[in-house]
Amino acid sequence: MITTYRGEQNACRIAGEASNITPNAADLSINLDILSPVSAREQHDSIAILRHRVAELEAELHHQVDRAPASMPDPTSPSDSHAYVAPDPTSPSRNQDSDSTHDTVVEDAASILEFLAWGRRKNPDLNATVTSPEAVVNAPHVGDVRDTHVQEDSPNDEGIGFDDLNHTAVLQLLLPDKRRVWDLVLWHEQCLLWYHCSYYAPSLKKQLENFYDRCHGSIEHPEVNLQWVAFLFAVLTGSITCMPARTAEQWGFTDEERESLSKRWFQAVITCLNKADYAANHSILSVQAITTLTVSAHMLGFSNLQSIHLAAAVRIAQSLGLHRLTSETPGNETEKEAGRRVWAQLCSQDWFSLPFSETYLINPLYSRSELPRNCHDNESFALPDSIPTVTGYSRFLYTIAGIMPRLQDGLMSCNTPFTRYEQVMKWDKQLRSLATNARPAYLSSCPxxxxxxxxxxxxxxxxxxxxxxxxIMIHRSFLSESFTNQAFAFTRRTCLAASKTIIKEYKNAVEEDGPVLWIHQAFSVAASIILILDVLHRGEPVAETEQHLQLVEDVLLILKRCRNSMIAVRGVKLISALLTEVASMSARNDTSRKRRADDDAVEPIVRSHKRRRTFNVAEFVKTFCSDNAARAPSNTQLTAATNPPSQPHTSDYFYENAAFDGTSFENLLYLANQDFCSF
Known part of the structure; x- marks a missing residue:
């Protein structure tokens, strides 16, 4: 007789079958990761024992209470019985959390324009004080020590609609047949995993085999863990969103079905995580699901939602100890490698988002985990960096990402523009050195x-x-001034050259049969913004003006052909509006030249003042936002199925009332990333 235990995902087992588990490293724990947690009753009994033991310990230490730095919460409290460690008020982490509350509304308008294309908002403060065991899949349950329940469908529910993803019956309908699921999983492994490396592919394939062999491919099977289902949907979402159109057509996916499924699968990830109470029942599966979801979130228009889940994933990962996986850490090597991979990706995503949030969640000082090994899957030994493996790209990106928090710390420690610019030049040089000297040969231009x-x-x-x-992000705080202040001419030249490189590579990328990556679209929008700003601030046409505008037109043409991408939709709107400004400026210049004879009669000071008129970023931002907000459609049933309807919030339109610098680059970047349409 098979006895199942439900409740703690990482401790799930099947009685009577333990002896059949092979000692193969790739099989340990992986086979049963898809199984659901233990029953609420058994969990309640365990919690009662824990509470009793905590009460005994409190009684023994009661006479020391006056010397304790902070009192422990009541272990018998039904509403606040958490495993709590009182934070040290002088600890660096507390100071860091305090500093993060001082986020400023973006300094520069160029990042605001790019920000708007992603649909990003600022991350809220997130505090977690849960103790962390070693990060292995078989580790004891970590999280809130309370009687948590996984949400279950009511057997009496009637009238379930197809848009209601809160029911596992509807989630089941979203899964393709077994062959197509395998196709999508394998395509992700072969064509997309190199980019983010958030999980260990052999583990997922073993779990998927068990899902079909033992659970018959049923999400409603009592042994299936919904956090694993969320992970599976995240992989599927990445595949169907990022695969080239030709591959999708070969597999029978039309553009309309891809657009529908990609968004519904994304919502299915969030639904499964919430139904599994992932914020309380900590598991590496939820961390892998959320981190993997980033490859599709921005293009699907869920950047704001994704940023919040990433913040939660960071805390869950820390509670699992993924931030301190070293060679001395006990546990299975395969599981530790999986933990190192997802933690490295979390760090990269957090640090790369720093230019927009002006803060970071992961302090490099407390991230002691080693980098993932440069090794092939199913191999335990590390290879030289010169040999390409599935982890190679993400390992190198992690090194580049590590520059961003150090740059931010340096900028925040300075008191003058001069010393701040010294920091920019310092880290500009450091990044160039990394990109040329530390880059693996296979990522260079060698044959x-x-x-x-x-x-x-x-x-x-x-x-x-x-x-x-x-x-560009290193120079972003001086980019706006570089258009008007010759002291920052190096920043202007650097960012223009970088923008041209981005567009050139993007034009080549779309000719290949590779995955459609959100960074290609988002960064090409940022590059286009910079080129247009350069044209607008030059006033009179120069030799480079035509070249800049042609590159921007090339990007616009590519973005118009993109399917199922909110980055492309916003980018087209923003670039088109900016090009209209260029045309208006050109018309004004033509009129001015025709009236040159009259201008000669004007006093020189007045004439000089007229000719200094340049692009008004603040006015453009206000006009662009108000026009698009007026045209924004209402929320659809798809969003309502898994999330409460989003209402306009004052902070969503803060740019309408903000006193923007007229040359601010970040205002424009924000416009490129802001969600105008809901799904």
Whole structure:
């Protein structure tokens, strides 16, 4: 007789079958990760024992209460019985959390324009004080020590609609047949995993085999863990969103079905996580699901939602100890490697978002985990960095990402523009050194080896685009001034060169049969903004004006052909509006030249003042936002199925009342990332 235990995902077992589990590293714990947690009653009994033991310990230490730094919460309280460690008020982490509350509304308008294309908002403060065991899948349950329940469908529910993803019956309908699920999972492994490396592919494939062999592919099977289902949907979402149109057509997915399924699968991830109470029942599966979801979230228009879940994933990962996986950490090597991979990706995503949020959640000082090994899957030994593996690209990106928090710390410690610019120049030099001297040979321009994986050319282009964008982000705080202040001419030249590189590589990338990556679209929008701003601030046409505008037109044409991408939709709107400004300025200049004879009669000071009129960013931002807000459609049933309807919030339109610098670059970047349409 098979006895199942439900409740704690990481402790799930099947009685009577333990002896059949092989000692193979790839099989340990992985086989049963899809199983659901133990029953509420058994969990309640365990919690009662824990509470009793805590009460005994409190009684023994009661006479020391006056010397305790902080009192412990009542272990018998039904509403606040958490495993709590009182924070040290002098600890660095507390100071960091305090500092993060001082986020400013973006300094520069260029990042606001790019920000708007992603639909990003600022991350809220997130505090977690849960103790952390070693990060292995078989580790004891970590999280809120309380009687949590996984949401279950009511057997009496009637009239379930197809838009109601809160029911597992509807979630089941979203899954393709077994063959197509395997196709999507394998495509993700072969064509997309190199980019983010959020999970260990052999583990997922073993779990998927068990899902079909033991659970018959049923999400409603009592042994299936909904956090694993969320992970599976995240992988499927990434595949169907990022695969090229030709591959999708070969597999029978029309553009309309891809658009529908990608958004519904995204929502299915969130639904499964919530039904599994993932914020209380901590598991590496939820961390992998959320981190993997980033590859599709921005293009689907869920950037704001994703940023919040990423913040939660960081805290869950820390509670699991993923931030301190070293060679001395006990546990299975396969599980530790999986933990190192997802933690490295969390760090990269957090640090790369720093230019927009002006803060970071993960302090590098307290991230002690080693980098994932440069090794092939199913191999336990590390290879030289010169050999391409599935982890190689993300390992190098992690190194580049590490520059961002150090740059931010340096900028925040300065008191003058001069010393701040010194920090910019310092880290500009550091990034250039990394990109040229520390870059693996297979990511450079050396001849391709036919034995290398098929994704190497894609990785090269992505690295060129990403590193060029990071150069821009290093200079972002002085980019606006660089258009009007010759002291920052180096920043202007650097960002223009980086923008041209981004667009050149993007134009080449769309000709390849590789995955559609959100960074290609988002960073090309940022590059276009910079080129247009350069044209607008030059006033009179110069030799480079035509070249800049042609590159922007090339990007606009590509974005118009993109399908199922909110980045492309917003980018087209923003770039088109900026090009209209260029045309208006050109018309004004033509009129001015025709009236040159009259201008000669004007006093020189007045004439000089007239000719200094340039692009008014603040006015453009207000006009653009009000026009698009007026045209924004109402929320659809899809969003209502899994989330409460989003209402306009004052902070969503803060730019309408903010006193923006007229040359601010970040205002425009924000426009490129702001959600105008709901799904």
């Amino acid at each position: 391709l080896d036919p034995t290398w994986p098929a994704y190497i050319p894609w990785a090269r282009r992505s690295l060129a685009i990403s590193s060029s964008h990071k150069i």
